[in-house]
Amino acid sequence: MIDFELEPQVLERTKFFHTVAEHMMRPISRQYDEQEHEEPREFFETIWKGGARERQASGESGADRKGGARNLTTVIMAEELCWGDAGLFLSIPGPGLGGAAVAAAGTAEQKERFLKRFKDGEPKWGAMAITEPGCGSDSAAITTTARREGDYWVLNGTKIFCTAGQRALEKSDGFVVVWATVDKSAGRAGIKPFVVERGTPGVSVIRVESKLGIRVSDTAAIMLDNCRVPLDHILGSPKVEPSGGFKDVMATFDATRPIVAAMAIGVGRAALDFVRDFLRDQRLEIRYAIAPTRMTALERDFIEMETELEAARLLTWRAAWMLDRGIRNSLEASMAKAKAGSSVTRVTQKAVEIMGPLGYSRKYLLEKWMRDAKINDIFEGTQQINLLIVARRILGYSSKELT
């Protein structure tokens, strides 16, 4: 039965995450935006301790777990926490995208072996590296190679833009899942994920990027120079076959795109809330049900912004709900991501404009949210790539027919 009301348990969680966002993230938001490469250690410690019980219970990152409202809860959490600070959200210690790759492509034994570190001890990060200087959207074109040599896989290449890469490799006992080709001639089928742990010989972080927004999140360039990883660090089967491997990464997008969409929505909502509260202080209430001839330009803009955000949110909830029901959602996940990325980019830009000199000033967080928002139009598939996926599906074209 159609229903847009959140269940009480989910609502409870929402309130909790909102408190975290408001009291732990917002107060340090500006500081770690300005001091770009500094570490919010205290935040990491607190949030790591706070999440301990949950990690114990779930083994985390169970992107493969079905049933319940897990994905829906995750997107709602992402929205709340990104209402707090999207950069800090991306920096929260945990298995992250690396963990998601292990969960999607690893054997049961590998999941246990690689993910158990996240249950206790010091804060740790997992990361995922597929993007290279020469290719991002076209991830099947990667040139990093993996060659078998005795008891090791030897990796060579350069990865860029790896979220939490430095924290995974230098600041904690974490790992990066590196995608490399074991057989160039086999194309996609030859691309395999390797778990590269901290301290593996031949891996190094060569750079941490300076960015427009989400500055507290580390974006690392990683060099693999005859990097030797043990044989059992290849996730899943080493066999080059059409299924498995690369296809499994693509499947993780179905779960992560709605999360990125929700991140965007959280940032957009932060901006809208700020504008609404500000106007209210000026004794300006948005009047919803009045004639267009009487509506002010500001009211029209605001209502449009709010509607865009709500539309994006509903697309996102649908994509997450489908996943919870075990329904294939690639189309809907891309719709949500494309819509949320572009709407929130526009909404935050407009919010800055509405607030005039106050919007442009670094005295308030609004300008930061505009900078943060833009990343959602780029990572986890750019706007164009997500639209391409939607277009292929609605038209029934293959990736060869529509490029």
Added chain:
Amino acid sequence: MIDFELSDEQKMVRDTVGAFAREQIRPAARQADEAAAIPPDLVQHAWNLGLVRGPVPEKLGGFGDQRSVLTGALAAEELAWGDLAIAMHVAAPQLFAFPIVEMGTDEQRQRFLPLVATDRFTAAGAATMEPRYDFDLSALATTATPDGSGFTLRGEKCCVPLADEARAFLVYAREEGASNGSAGGELHGLQAFIVEREASGLTVVEREKNMGLKALATYQLKLDDVKVSRDARLGAERPADTARLAAQSRVALAAMAVGVARAAFEYARDYAKERHAFGAPIATKQAIAFMLAEMALEVDAARLLTWQAASMLDKGLKALKESSRAKHYAASVALKVTDNALQILGGHGYIREHPVELWLRNARGFATFEGLAIV
């Protein structure tokens, strides 16, 4: 007669300033943004182009050029193509000088123009904007109250360029008791007052921190009962047509927005032809090609609207509507084009190694700045 061709002199100005922007401004832009400072040498070199001194009469230290709003727009576009913050820094003294050239009394010209018509760069500017979300040039909160011998100025200003170094400002305020239409043209009641840095009651508050234009030093200003004489009002007994000044300044803003947009368009175009994905340059994808095509035509459209307003002002027409729409249109084009350029660079656009994110941050400022504000 319809004509889209620049004069030889205008081409020369465009090419000279363009070369300067390419060779000197652009290479300094990133460092200036990160360090929130512009190298003084660069500012001096820009000063030597004579853009500020040009229209000042020769006997007051200038070059006595016939001022043209259109030629000014050409120069502004080129400077901003190089870098907006640097462009606004070097243009800021115009905000002080040009209104005095055009609407000051002889006495005001003689007293204040020599301040800026010198060989060395001299900071001066205007205080127009106010730190309010609903800032409105036609309803300023800063007031000038007539008080027998002169005026008392009260209010708060923001985005005042170079206030810390400036010797004098033009402070824009709403003159109380001014009768309709008596002053300020369409912006009746809006008047400019020459205020020297040392005036008592004038405080330059902290330097502002904004999303963009980080290299441009702008300040908040407080005016606590600043007393100025009757002669301090621009034009003295013949109040200035501030609506005309605002229109000129909107044209300059529009031209700068066009410059930023053009910079981003060109960069993204070149990148898209170089960058390969899925076996071909990304420029061959219609999603990218159409975006670039639209960016190109929007830049041209914005420039034509700007030139139209400029040309009308040069003919002595008001161009109230034309200058406003040019400014608003160019501001939104600048935002859209820089945002699209970033998108075309993908993840690389989000990184501060490329200049595109800087252009996006700067471009967003245009919606905030009103005429008379920064240039």
